[in-house]
Amino acid sequence: MKRKPSLTSQENTALLQLLSARFEKHKNRHKGIVWAGVQKKLEASPDKLWSLQQMEESGGEPDVVGYDKKKDQYIFFDCSAESPKGRRSTCYDREALESRKEHPPADNVIDMCDEMGIDLLTEEQYRELQQLGDFDTKTSSWIQTPAAIRKLGGALFCDKRYDHVFVYHNGASSYYAARGFRGCLRL
Structure with missing residues (x-):
């Protein structure tokens, strides 16, 4: 146990x-x-x-x-100003991590969320967060990705530039030093 x-x-x-x-x-x-x-x-x-x-x-x-x-x-x-430093350079999920033949990242977002006991922010939650201040003006954060997009190999992320929230896509196996993820915990 x-x-x-x-x-x-x-x-x-x-x-x-x-x-x-x-x-x-x-x-x-x-x-x-x-x-x-x-x-x-x-x-x-x-x-x-x-x-x-x-x-x-x-x-x-x-x-x-x-x-x-x-x-x-x-x-x-x-609510860190930029995507949490200890959660950057991660691809989206285990499938994406295992698909990397060269230079795989150390971890993936979905497994890390599970290990931490939190949920990855949805697009709606990310937009709610941005109503409380300016977040991810120099970084970006993965968000929950619809199954249809993920099935085709993609994943979604957001940031805030030019006083607007942008939603983008990338291959789920990609990772960047300036992209992490934000979580939600309900109590």
């Missing part, structure tokens, strides 16, 4: 302090949401705290960006 990942009590405390400070610093991202409610849910969900720690360690700077009333869930996105 695989052991569920968890943090030490010191790591929990440090992460909660960091997330609370970020929450207070960027109030525009979560209007109407009170930190005490978020913290209560975080303290009751050690697996989610572990996922947030993985987001943080890889450069994502996760923050609360919404609340789903129907599901009673807080929503975290990676």
